[in-house]
Amino acid sequence: MADLHPDIAPLGFLLGTWRGSGTGVYPTIEDFAYDEEVTIGHMGKPFLRYEQRTKRAGTGDPLHTEVGYWRAAGDRAELVIAQPTGVTEALAGPIDGTSVALASVQIGLAPTAKEVVTTERRITVDGNTMHYTLLMGAVGQPHQLHLDATLTRIAE
């Protein structure tokens, strides 16, 4: 295992495999509950690799997955993501201890993707517990809460 690159050390608190559950709300859909697994790793380079999968609570049907990379520029974090919904996100925002608050800088849409206009991701890690919220302005709706989840680090 390579050492963590010093440029990405401010985001080292995100490393690990995380499992937990969350809830989703949005005006255009029914509320839902989900189980989630997140893996955030590194290969000694100045970025972290991120992948996420969610399943519907109860049925286990796959819901969402996304993948991307974390970068750090001093006390600012950057996150780029691709989603199988045909959406890309480039986000940025401040790192504050073991919290990070990201807002979308640019959202890319493949021609048949649903319209996503803004996203915001707030993540706080306390020991082996991660809590995040995701806000989104999409499909004609104002920017608002979409996801809220709490995960536990199950592996470093």
Add this chain to the structure above:
Amino acid sequence: MADLHPDIAPLGFLLGTWRGSGTGVYPTIEDFAYDEEVTIGHMGKPFLRYEQRTKRAGTGDPLHTEVGYWRAAGDRAELVIAQPTGVTEALAGPIDGTSVALASVQIGLAPTAKEVVTTERRITVDGNTMHYTLLMGAVGQPHQLHLDATLTRIAE
């Protein structure tokens, strides 16, 4: 293993693990040769998951990696990608048999990413051989050839 979702079947020719080598050129850098591994898989949903890694030929030093998802809308392909350089790409273009020609629709840049303006990816599969070229307009340079590689399918 889930069956391939019919919506993504037009891109089924991309599935597999691919290995090979390529060359890179660009006015702002020295020419380079690289070894590459690409994995394109699915989980029964209407998209393919794509991940790629390259290493410098000879030294084996890691060069580039990227990850994303393929989608199909009839005879049109869509590809969304995240890169640890802080760049996202949303591309689209026609599927012609076992070839696909994609041009960037939207490119997203994290605040500290180098400027990429246009990309174009042309991929042809003939049996177990994949050939691709990647063209790019970036860092003030006109749109032009950047990568050319030939890969062999080593696993389905």
